[in-house]
Amino acid sequence: MTATAPTDLHPPRHQPVGVVLNAWFRAEARSLPWRRSGFGAWGILVSEFMLQQTPVNRVIPRLEEWLARWPTPADLAAVPASEAVRAWASLGYPRRALWLHAAAVQITEQHGGVVPHDVDTLLELTGIGDYTARAVAVFAYGHRHPVVDTNTRRVIARAITGQAEPAPPSRTRDLEAMNALLPPDDTEAAVFNAATMELGAVVCTARTPHCDDCPIRNTCAWRAAGYPVYDGPRKTVQKSFAGSDRQVRGLIMAELRSTHRPVTDAEITTLWPDATQRDRALAGLLVDGLAVAAPSGGYLLPD
DSSP, rough: OOSSOSSSOOOOOOOOOHHHHHHHHHHHOOGGGSTTTOOHHHHHHHHHHTTTTSSSHHHHHHHHHHHHOOOOOHHHHHHHHHHHHHGGGGGOTHHHHHHHHHHHHHHHHHSOOOOSSSSHHHTTTTTTOHHHHHHHHTTTTTTOOOOOOOHHHHHHHHTTOOSOOOOOOHHHHHHHHTTSSSSSSSHHOOOOOOOHHHHHHHOOOOOOOOOOGGGTTGHHHHHHHOOOOOOOOOOOOOOOTTSHHHHHHHHHHHHHHTTSOOOOOHHTTTTTOHHHHHHHHHHHHHHHTTSOOOOTSEEOOOO
């Protein structure tokens, strides 16, 4: 384990983990836009869409551009979905842009332009799953729910169960494990959700955890056990991006975003040499609604 700068936040063993982590978070948390006072539920919802499988440093500038252009759900709902996909640019997984646009339309038409505050209603919006619904309810509205992401799961696996890595995701098990740790106070529970994510993102990292700088090292079950190697079920490793269908889809999407006229079959042919893979990628984009056939031939972003 690697050491970083010393800290005076290492607690006695008797202090609850929530008290310790919340104190650490208030003193050490990164300054991120969605954590600032008054950021608003719409901004938090957009940030959660963007942060799915995308690093924070890539999200921040795009988030700021997005909210400057579309500061409310109604502003986004008023433009074609193609503008959302175009603005998404290189964030990856562009279906998220379509889903976010659809959610903005629903919020505008069904909820008076106000992002819903309860989990069940949020789950009815396009593109919003259990994690995003809980994150908005907690971080935008202060409700008390467990919010579990990859970082949270890793912190719990190490600090509580003594495993180097978490087992494959299980919604019921993961939420129960986090709920058991939540402070009873709504505000402190929201802070604890954020603090646990932050700890996993910057200290209890997957490959090089900074155990000497961890605020809960004195009570960490994995450290106490001597850092045993994980021997449980393994998660599926994602295939390399280079040469994948994802890369080909990205090339076609970049071409579609670069113009407001139809992109011809001949132009798409130049983007990738393997015709079978290229056709498969284009067909997938059409099925996903990220590309549409133009009446005069060629392909466009969706309206």
